[in-house]
Amino acid sequence: MAGPRKRYSAELKAKIALEAIRGNKTANEIAAEYGVHPTQIAQWKKQALDGLPAVFSTRGPGQEKSEEDLTAPLYQQIGQLKVELDWLKKNQASSVEHKRQLIDPNDPQLSIGRQCELLGLARSSYYYQPVAVSEEDLMLMRLLDEQYTRTPFYGTRKMTNWLNQQGYGVERKRVRRLLRTMGLETIYPHPRLSQPGAVEQRFPYLLRNVEITTVNQVWSTDITYIRLARGFVYLVAVLDWWSRYVLSWELSITLDTSFCLEALERALNQATPTIFNSDQGVQFTSTEFVQRLQANHIRISWDGRGRALDNIFVERLWRSLKYEDIYLREYQNVKDVRNGIQAYFEFYNHQRLHQSLDYQTPAQIYRQR
Structure with missing residues (x-):
């Protein structure tokens, strides 16, 4: 009982x-x-x-009561x-x-x-009080994250079979739950793409067959899961498509909207894009996020449901980050991973040569604007 x-x-x-x-x-x-x-x-x-805005809008002492106060x-x-x-x-x-x-x-x-x-x-x-994430689940999430980075097209059936082949007797239901916790979704065209979602306004994907020719023409964003020794965090980044330059990023221990808005604000302090592309996650379809873009007269583009390759450049950024830093470092806590990601993005922007950029760095291409 x-x-x-x-x-x-x-x-x-x-x-x-x-x-x-x-x-x-x-x-x-x-x-x-x-x-x-x-x-x-x-x-x-x-x-x-x-509730923070209400703290700063409280009526001061001695001020007269408003009409709302009198009718309350x-x-x-x-x-x-x-x-x-x-x-x-x-x-x-x-x-x-x-x-x-x-x-x-x-x-x-x-x-x-x-x-x-x-x-x-x-x-x-x-x-009901759900059970906290166990050490075994964290270990399985680590394995799933690494395998997802290698094979993002694996569904829950293949992921379950892969784990079973590694000696972990897990059921598909558990694998599905862990993937949802990490915010990972299999890359494939989902059915019924025309069905409206629970948002006030929907936006089409604007980048199909569009030629990208300059910086700040298209920015995109995404969220990825970062595992630690005792738990996990979420990372969001804003990327310029033409130069592959990482304009801003932010970490959060919860999968909410606020840290995405913080990353967006820092990026907009540097420049304003013509088109801003994202997936249809609740963070990017939220009223606050959409209104912030519209206030700057930015055209909004959303990936198709389940089509992560619509945002391929950010997916490549996550792959590079995880293979070149996260999986090698085995970060222990939030402070370590924050410092590590900051150092990696400094390296990525200013030192890492890109073959697709004719062996220049993203910063070199972005500054040429």
């Missing part, structure tokens, strides 16, 4: 969220230190980042039914994990049970 559900104070949640935002430790390391699950860390980090008490009198309808409109969700994140245990008007009922979520699903 399951024990009582753990309760965490607001102070502890804030402390853990700050640890996650700093990014000096992996989610696994923070989870082990504080006795929480990595999923909770990602959730609290997002809540902290979403009326909200308490409009009836329980309207409260529930308004709450449900603001908290529509499809996945179980998303529904769990929408539950507010401190809501003064709706109990946890009623919130679960409105969302169509079983209370047992809300209270």
